[in-house]
Structures are given as structure tokens and as C-alpha cells.
Amino acid sequence: MSTRLAIDWTRCEGRGLCHELLPELLTADDWGYPLSRNGDPSPRVPSPLREHAEQAVLDCPRLALRLIDAPDAQEVPQRRVMDAPARHARR
Amino acid sequence: MTTTEMATAMRLSGAAAGSYRAHLDQLGPLPDVPAHRLIAMTADAGLTGRGGAAFPTGRKLASVSEHGRAVVVANGAEGEPASSKDRALLGQAPHLVLDGLALAARAVGATSAYLYAPADLLDGKVRTALKERRDAVRVRTVASADTFISGQESAVVSAINGYEALPASQPPPVYQRGVGGRPTLVQNVETLAHLALLARYGVDWFRQVGSHEEPGTRLVTVSGAVRSPGVYEIPGGTALGDLVDHAGGGAEPLQALLIGGYHGGWVPWSDRMAALPHARAALGPYDASPGAGVVIALGASHCGLQAGADIAAYLAGQSARQCGPCLNGLPAVAGHLTDLAAGRAGSRTVHELERIVGLVEGRGACNHPDGTARLVRSTMRAFAAEVDLHLAGRCSVGPLRPRGGRR
Amino acid sequence: MTDALWYFGRGAGVSALVLFTLVVVLGIVVRIGRPLPGLPRFTVAAVHRTTSLTALGFLVLHVGTLLFDPYAQLRIFDTVVPFFGAYRPIWQGLGTLALDLVLLLIASSLLRHRIGLRAWRWLHGSAYLCWPVALAHAVGNGTDGTSTWMLGVVGGCVAAVGSALAWRMKIVGNEPETAPVAPPAHLAGLR
Numbered sequence: 215m216s217t218r219l220a221i222d223w224t225r226c227e228g229r230g231l232c233h234e235l236l237p238e239l240l241t242a243d244d245w246g247y248p249l250s251r252n253g254d255p256s257p258r259v260p261s262p263l264r265e266h267a268e269q270a271v272l273d274c275p276r277l278a279l280r281l282i283d284a285p286d287a288q289e290v291p292q293r294r295v296m297d298a299p300a301r302h303a304r305r
Numbered sequence: 306m307t308t309t310e311m312a313t314a315m316r317l318s319g320a321a322a323g324s325y326r327a328h329l330d331q332l333g334p335l336p337d338v339p340a341h342r343l344i345a346m347t348a349d350a351g352l353t354g355r356g357g358a359a360f361p362t363g364r365k366l367a368s369v370s371e372h373g374r375a376v377v378v379a380n381g382a383e384g385e386p387a388s389s390k391d392r393a394l395l396g397q398a399p400h401l402v403l404d405g406l407a408l409a410a411r412a413v414g415a416t417s418a419y420l421y422a423p424a425d426l427l428d429g430k431v432r433t434a435l436k437e438r439r440d441a442v443r444v445r446t447v448a449s450a451d452t453f454i455s456g457q458e459s460a461v462v463s464a465i466n467g468y469e470a471l472p473a474s475q476p477p478p479v480y481q482r483g484v485g486g487r488p489t490l491v492q493n494v495e496t497l498a499h500l501a502l503l504a505r506y507g508v509d510w511f512r513q514v515g516s517h518e519e520p521g522t523r524l525v526t527v528s529g530a531v532r533s534p535g536v537y538e539i540p541g542g543t544a545l546g547d548l549v550d551h552a553g554g555g556a557e558p559l560q561a562l563l564i565g566g567y568h569g570g571w572v573p574w575s576d577r578m579a580a581l582p583h584a585r586a587a588l589g590p591y592d593a594s595p596g597a598g599v600v601i602a603l604g605a606s607h608c609g610l611q612a613g614a615d616i617a618a619y620l621a622g623q624s625a626r627q628c629g630p631c632l633n634g635l636p637a638v639a640g641h642l643t644d645l646a647a648g649r650a651g652s653r654t655v656h657e658l659e660r661i662v663g664l665v666e667g668r669g670a671c672n673h674p675d676g677t678a679r680l681v682r683s684t685m686r687a688f689a690a691e692v693d694l695h696l697a698g699r700c701s702v703g704p705l706r707p708r709g710g711r712r
Numbered sequence: 713m714t715d716a717l718w719y720f721g722r723g724a725g726v727s728a729l730v731l732f733t734l735v736v737v738l739g740i741v742v743r744i745g746r747p748l749p750g751l752p753r754f755t756v757a758a759v760h761r762t763t764s765l766t767a768l769g770f771l772v773l774h775v776g777t778l779l780f781d782p783y784a785q786l787r788i789f790d791t792v793v794p795f796f797g798a799y800r801p802i803w804q805g806l807g808t809l810a811l812d813l814v815l816l817l818i819a820s821s822l823l824r825h826r827i828g829l830r831a832w833r834w835l836h837g838s839a840y841l842c843w844p845v846a847l848a849h850a851v852g853n854g855t856d857g858t859s860t861w862m863l864g865v866v867g868g869c870v871a872a873v874g875s876a877l878a879w880r881m882k883i884v885g886n887e888p889e890t891a892p893v894a895p896p897a898h899l900a901g902l903r
Binding site: 385387388389526528529530535536563567599601604607612615616618619622623 | 891892893894895896898899900901902903
Binding site: 221223225226 | 472473474627628629630634637664667668669670
């Protein structure tokens with residue numbers, strides 16, 4: 215089990231705070247959207263970066279980030295550690 | 306395929322009857338199989354979803370039934386342009402689909418049921434069929450939009466919830482939280498039709514036709530460079546050559562088959578390929594799968610790269626425009642592929658194309674960017690020789706006009 | 713003493729107005745999604761938040777001192793319910809309205825993650841009502857309301873927000889317009 219950073223792509227507008235706060239994990243793609251550096255769409259958050267990741271989740275203007283505990287083998291999230299309220303977000 | 310094989314494959318097609326009365330006369334009443342038995346039968350029969358993802362239906366029924374207060378949805382949206390099987394099924398055998406829906410509702414303990422399909426189908430045969438029935442769970446109809454992604458699972462749920470038919474971010478998955486926040490089963494109409502027959506005639510009957518890996522029959526829409534394009538019912542695992550013959554054979558020498566629709570993969574045509582079964586394992590190396598049964602034949606008179614570019618451009622326009630990588634990346638990919646097809650691209654374009662294809666994969670709320678990436682990669686791989694020709698300013702089919710449009 | 717309260721109250725009010733104008737400008741810059749020279753985006757967002765609390769501080773001072781100033785004839789009731797005040801009820805009432813909206817804005821932002829994106833965005837949009845209301849209150853209610861320097865300050869505030877909005881119009885919403893195209897005819901199936 216490890217903590218992962220999950221991105222709600224329907225909310226994300228590439229505001230760009232997250233890759234400033236977590237440069238070790240994220241960079242910006244051609245259009246300003248967060249790009250995981252290791253190719254994993256929901257990158258694992260190592261303990262030293264935990265606080266920065268929580269800051270990114272809090273600061274995201276679009277509430278598009280969540281920290282989830284997920285088993286390493288699959289992508290299925292088991293328990294939400296910290297998130298914005300889950301809604302069927304509509305425009 | 307032999308004549309006998311063709312005859313035994315007429316299951317869904319053979320069951321097409323007009324009125325509800327005729328339907329019951331032919332097939333008998335809805336069987337009184339209890340929920341847990343239905344789920345077990347579906348799992349044993351190896352029925353998989355006919356909507357594209359081919360998820361084991363028994364497992365899907367089981368996971369929705371765990372939560373209670375479930376909702377079932379028959380998905381007939383069929384947003385894929387080259388697919389017409391759901392339309393044919395709903396138009397010709399709506400009672401088969403509605404039987405399957407009723408059985409699925411029983412299996413998962415659902416108290417609400419919906420049929421999601423294009424408005425013109427709902428207003429016609431479906432409405433007549435619904436008037437004739439007295440199902441335990443009343444079926445409500447919801448019209449689907451004519452977009453490529455309108456049939457995506459969470460888009461279906463979104464539409465039924467009263468919003469636009471756009472994919473939602475998961476988690477939670479729809480089988481946990483869907484219509485009205487309730488656990489929702491979304492099942493393709495063909496899958497439900499198979500369930501209606503499976504429940505009546507049993508697992509052994511179901512597995513009598515088809516291969517071990519792809520049991521039962523499936524509906525395929527064969528189109529493109531074939532003499533008799535149409536919707537056909539075939540045993541699972543039919544050889545591709547037999548499939549093409551079923552549709553009248555090639556109207557011209559064939560170059561490749563696009564299998565699985567616009568999110569599928571190209572299988573280059575040859576005698577060896579004609580023997581390949583229409584099955585997941587055999588098609589896997591070509592990034593293709595039986596999917597929703599779409600088979601498009603590409604004749605030798607058409608440029609494969611141009612075909613891929615045209616499809617990529619269509620897919621780019623069908624983005625839900627919710628997610629940045631898809632909204633921005635797909636038009637960029639389509640643009641590069643179009644340039645390559647027109648002969649105005651260099652090796653840098655190819656490099657850029659591959660880079661952006663890698664950028665869009667996995668970064669979105671649904672599989673639209675991934676499917677488009679798959680199609681583009683498959684195009685580049687299947688028509689690799691064509692790529693080299695185009696980079697040199699030539700094409701196997703005819704002259705290139707780099708500054709003009711070309712089909 | 714009462715004169716001191718009166719001057720201090722007005723001074724705090726003008727300071728609050730200028731600071732809230734800065735908050736609005738920074739809020740627009742955050743929305744644009746670009747960094748400022750020397751200020752990464754998350755810093756702009758942080759300064760936006762901190763400045764709003766500082767501005768709230770000055771606003772509290774403004775209201776607080778005027779509560780004790782007999783010339784203002786301000787009751788506690790008037791600080792939350794607008795338009796019932798004794799001294800220039802309409803103009804003073806606009807100030808109360810602005811204060812109410814500021815409290816709503818700050819409270820909803822502190823509870824952002826609890827109330828959800830949609831609710832928060834809707835509530836935060838009231839900033840575009842709150843700020844002009846505060847401006848109107850400053851001009852209509854204050855003793856210096858229409859004095860040259862005050863109008864100068866107000867003009868500067870309007871110019872700042874106006875430029876920020878103009879920048880926003882230019883940048884945001886310039887997404888690629890992909891007009892849907894039809895699928896290629898020979899590959900479009902039976903339709």
C-alpha cells in the first residue's frame with residue numbers, strides 16, 4: 215500500500231500550482247497540465263514529500279487533487295486519505 | 306463457415322419476432338431463475354460484455370448485486386459510427402433486450418431500470434414493445450446523444466442523472482455510485498439479449514456455438530470494402546476470412562481490416578491473417594480485440610495512413626473537451642498524422658507524433674485519449690512501409706498533393 | 713478623542729479598500745494561471761489569501777473605531793444588517809453589505825474543501841459584487857468621499873482591477889476550437 219496523488223482531469227485546468235509545489239513528482243506538459251515524471255498517471259508520494267503533497271491538494275484552485283491509499287499492484291483506490299468532496303462535478 | 310454453422314449461429318437473429326405475444330410463443334415465458342442462479346449461469350457461460358470492453362458479465366452482475374438498491378441500464382447508445390448492431394437489435398428484437406434487462410434487474414436486485422438509446426429508436430419499436438409488457442421493474446427510457454462518447458459508462462449515468470452525456474471522473478466507479486448515487490449496472494443491449502436466451506436454454510446450450518475463449522455468438526457490423534456490408538451474427542472466434550466472406554467478400558483486393566472500431570487496431574490482410582480467429586488472444590498483438598464487433602475493410606485503393614489520419618481527426622473532434630491532455634493533444638496528433646498522410650511531414654513530425662501520443666495516454670477521465678492513441682500507434686505500425694514512402698514524398702496508392710487535401 | 717477615532721476609522725477604511733482591491737487583483741491573477749515576475753503561482757495564491765486576512769483586519773478596525781465614535785451613530789446591529797443606520801443609511805448600508813459579503817467570502821474559502829467546488833465558486837463570485845459595493849460606500853459615505861485624493865485612490869483601484877480583468881479576457885478561454893468533423897465516408901459503417 216502506498217499513498218498516491220490522483221488527479222481529477224475533468225476539474226483540472228492546468229492552473230499550475232501543483233507542479234510548482236511538487237516538482238519532484240510533477241512537471242508541466244505542453245499545455246500546462248500536470249505530467250507525472252515517472253510515467254505513472256497517479257504517482258506514488260514518498261513520505262518526505264507527504265506534507266508538500268497535502269499542501270498541493272489544499273491549494274489547488276479547482277480542488278482537482280486527492281491523496282489516496284492504493285495497493286501497489288493495481289490502480290484501485292481503497293481508502294481516501296484526503297480529498298475534496300467527491301461529486302459528479304458538472305460545469 | 307459451413308451452412309450448418311451459419312444456421313446454428315442464428316440465435317439472436319432467429320429470435321426476432323414482432324409482437325410480445327409472438328415473442329413469448331416462440332421463446333416461452335421469462336424463466337423463473339432466481340438471482341444467484343442467474344449470476345452463476347452467466348459466469349459459467351463465459352458471457353462477456355458486447356459493448357466493447359468485454360468485461361465478464363457474471364462478475365459485473367455479482368459486484369453490483371453486493372450493494373443493494375441497484376439500478377440497471379440497457380445501453381444502446383452505440384456512439385461508434387461504424388457500428389449498427391445495437392440499432393438492428395433494438396429495431397428488430399426489442400423484447401429480447403427487455404427480457405434481458407428484466408433478468409439483469411432480478412439478478413442484481415434492482416428497483417429501477419432504464420433503456421438508453423437514440424431517440425428515433427425509442428420513439429418507434431421500443432415504445433411499442435414497452436407498451437405490451439408488464440415487467441416487475443418498470444423501464445424508463447432516456448434518449449442518447451449522437452456523439453462518439455455518449456455510450457461511455459459514466460457518460461450514460463451522467464445523462465440519466467439529468468446532466469450532459471459526458472464522462473465523469475472515477476472513482477467511485479458506477480457499480481458503486483451511479484444513477485441517483487446508487488450502484489448501477491450498465492450493460493450493452495446485445496449482452497442483455499444473450500442473457501435472455503441463456504436464462505431460457507442454459508449454459509451448455511450457450512457454449513455449443515463459438516470457441517472456448519469466445520463462447521456463444523456475437524453481432525458484428527462489417528462495412529467498408531466488402532460487397533454486402535451489414536450486421537451479421539457469427540459464432541465467437543470465427544476466422545476473419547470467413548467473416549469477410551459472410552459479408553460478400555472484398556469488393557476489391559483488401560489491404561487491412563480495422564477491428565474493434567475507431568479505438569481498435571489494424572490487421573494487415575493476407576491469407577495467413579484470414580485464418581486468424583476473431584478473438585482476444587489472436588487479435589491482441591495487433592492492439593485489436595473483438596470489442597463491439599466492428600470490422601471495417603480497407604481496400605487496396607485507399608491509403609492506410611490517410612484512413613488513420615481521417616479517423617484521428619474525427620476522434621479529436623469528438624473529445625468531450627473536459628480534460629486538457631485530450632482536448633489539446635488529440636488535435637495535435639491528428640494534425641501531425643494528417644501532415645504525414647499528405648506528404649508534407651518529415652522525421653521530426655513522426656517524432657512529435659509519437660511524443661504527443663505518449664502524452665495523452667492515461668491522462669483523462671475516460672479512455673478516449675487512450676483509444677485514439679491505440680488507433681494512431683496501430684496505424685503507424687501496420688502501415689510502416691507507407692510511412693517511409695510518405696516521408697519520401699510518395700504513396701503506394703497514388704500521387705500526393707502536399708499542399709492540398711487528399712482522400 | 714472623538715476626532716481621532718473619526719480620522720482613524722476613515723484611515724482604516726481607506727486602507728481596507730486598497731488592500732481588498734489588491735486581493736481582487738491577485739484573485740484574478742490566480743485565475744489566469746500565470747506566475748508573476750518573481751512570484752510562482754502558489755505564492756500569488758498565498759499572498760491573495762494573506763492579504764485578504766490583513767484587509768479584514770483593517771476592516772474590523774474601521775468598523776470597530778466607528779462603533780465607539782458617537783459622530784458615526786453606529787450600532788452593532790448596523791454592522792451586520794444594512795440600510796437601517798442613522799447616519800446616511802444607504803451609503804453606510806452598502807458598507808455593511810460589503811462587510812457581510814467579505815465575511816461570507818472568507819468563511820466559504822476556509823471551508824472550501826467541505827462545501828465542494830461548485831458551491832465555493834458560486835460563493836466566491838460574490839467578490840465581484842462585494843468590491844464595487846465597497847467602492848460605492850467609500851465614495852458615498854465617507855467625509856472625504858468626493859475629495860480629490862479619495863477619487864484618485866478610487867480611480868487607481870478601478871484601474872488596477874480593470875487592467876487585471878483585461879489581461880484575464882485576453883488569456884483565458886483561448887482553447888483550441890476543434891470543430892467536429894464527419895468520419896471518413898468509406899470507413900463510417902452503414903450509416
